[in-house]
Structure formats: structure tokens, C-alpha cells
Amino acid sequence: MNTMKIGSYTLDNNLIVAPMAGVTDRPFRTLCKHFGAGHAVSEMMSVDATLYAQKKSLYRADFDGELTPISAQIAGSEPEMLAEAARYQVANGAQIVDINMGCPARKVCRKLAGSALLQDEDLVKRILEAVVSAVDVPVTLKTRLGYVNGEENILRVADMAQQAGIAALAIHGRTREQMYTGEARYELIREVKRHVTIPIIANGDIDSPQKAKAVLEATGADAIMIGRAAQGRPWIFREIAHYLQTGELLPPPSVAEIHAVLLGHLDDLYQFYGEYSGCRIARKHIAWYTNGLHDSNAFRQAMYAQDSTAGQERAVDAYFQMLLARDERLSYE
Helix, strand or coil: CCCCECCEEECCCCEECCCCCCCCHHHHHHHHHHHHEEECCCCCCHHHHHHHCCCHHHCCCCCCCCCCEEEEEEEECCCHHHHHHHHHHHHHHEEEEEEEECCCHHHCCCCCCCCHHHHHHHHHHHHHHHHHHCCCCCCCEEEECCCCCCCCHHHHHHHHHHCCCCCCCEECCCCCCCCCCCCHHHHHHHHHHHCCCEEEECCCCCCCCHHHHHHHHHHHCCCCEEEEECCCCCCCCHHHHHHHHHHCCCCCEHHCCCHHHHHHHHHHHHHHHHHHHHHHHCCCCCCCHHCCCCCCCHHHHHHCCCCHHHHHHHHHHHHHHHHHCCCCCCCCC
16 A cells, blocks of 8 residues: 655545535544544534634544544635634634535525635635744645636646645545536546646546546656545445455455444544534434445434434334344345
């Protein structure tokens, strides 16, 4: 397995968890690292939320007991406010700051943040320079190929990033216009890799060990970043690492192992968020874990009706006992 450096930090390997709003909280990042991810970036915190810290946002910035290096992602459109947010995150324990110029969500783009910034290259340059000079930790950038199809400006953005002193650049192989539709385009990521000397991280559609290997080969990237495919399947990092090292696919995990993993994940969520929020936030994770398994639709409907953590845990327990009676290993329908 190749390792990768971000500034002075050497990652354990070149498999990185993508920052995903509402997903990559501390319990999820910790779990992905447990399964072999070399690095994980926190979910995005908008500058307003950072500076007028609301309870919800403070959860996002909780790095207590997390494996290093700790990376916090910030989003916004005002260079000075982003610089201030970066300083706040470093004071809060972040060892790397990541700037979001990739999020395609409308509510983020309406504020001219996330991938909407790619429409204004002068502003991109000012933001990169302001954040890099505000903190003495490595600053990374997550972005897309461009804002609209046919006007991809990633090569110019990569140049600016390198000149501003960005320590690594993660590129989702789509434009903002594409959102998550169509195919990720890796050939442009390959061009960027040839064009600059800073480490390049390829992102988009990496959902299997075979795809991970193909994307590393197609792009020449230093690392890959996995987002949606890790939802409900954090062991994908173990599967990819094994395949890249040996060329062999691991068998599906045992029902007993994933039963224990999910219960541990739920416990972590309940402790982290408390009874009320923990129960509600856990629902989407349970849905992801069970998606495609036997009779999972009926199970999910019953599970959604539970409004206590104890009831939720009992429902999960009973469902996995039923799966175990059918087969020793997870099998997707």
C-alpha cells in the first residue's frame, strides 16, 4: 500500500474518507479508520456556524480521542471569515484544515460557497491565500472539475492551489452541473496530476476494490477518496486495502461481525448525540447497513417506528439474529 503525505503528516495509507455533511461525524470517522482508512476529513462546517457556534455544529467539530491527523473542513465565501474559521478549527484541535469548493448542494451554492465558488476564480485565489496564511498547519482543498460542463477550469484552480501553498488537492470527477449524475470523469484528474506537483486525491464513484484500483491506475493520483460507498459499509476500506496489496477479493464479512460493528456504531452515536438525536441520526446509518439484505424493507419500516435507542437496538438485534439463521455471511439480494 502506498502512503501519502499531507504537509508533515504521513498517512497510514492512501485511502481517505470523503467529508459528507450529516455523515462523517466522529463516530463514523473513527469506524472507517478502524477498518483501514488512512485518513478522514470531518463533515463541512460553514463559517457562520463555526463563528456563531451552534450546538449541532460543535458536534461536527468534536475531535476528542480521534486518530491523528485530525482534519476539519470549512465552507464559506468570504476570505476573511474562512481565515477566521480556520484559526478557530486549529485552536479546537484540527491539525489539517480542508476548504470545501466541491459541495454541489443548492443551499450551499446559493450562498456562493462550495462548488459555486468555481465561477469566480479571483475569489478562489483570494480564499486560498487567506486561509493558507491564516494558520500554520497544512491546508487542503476539495473541489470539482468546474461549475458547468464545457467550462471545466480545474487546471487553473489546481495551479492557483499549488501557488497558494495548498498541501493536497482532492478532485471529484464531475462538474457542479452534473451533481452526482452520469459518470465521474477521471481523464481530467489525470491531466491535473501531470500538471502540478502537489498530491492529488481522486474522488467520485469509487464503490469497489476493483474500481479503486482502476481509478488509481487511470488517474495516477496519489490517493483515492471514498464517500457514498462507505455509508453502511465502512469495511470497504479493508476490502480495498486487501485487494490493492494482494489482488484478491475478501469474502463478504460475517453476519456476526457486522452485527457487532453496527451495535458498536449505534452505541457510539447514542453516547455522542444523546437519546433523542442519537436515535434519529442512527436511522439513516441502520438503513444503509441493511440496504439490499434479506427482507430489509420490512425491517426498516419497523425500525423507523422505534423512537427510543433501546427499541432501535432491539430491532437491529432481532433482524441480525434472523440473518444469522439464514447464512453465516452477509449476502446482498
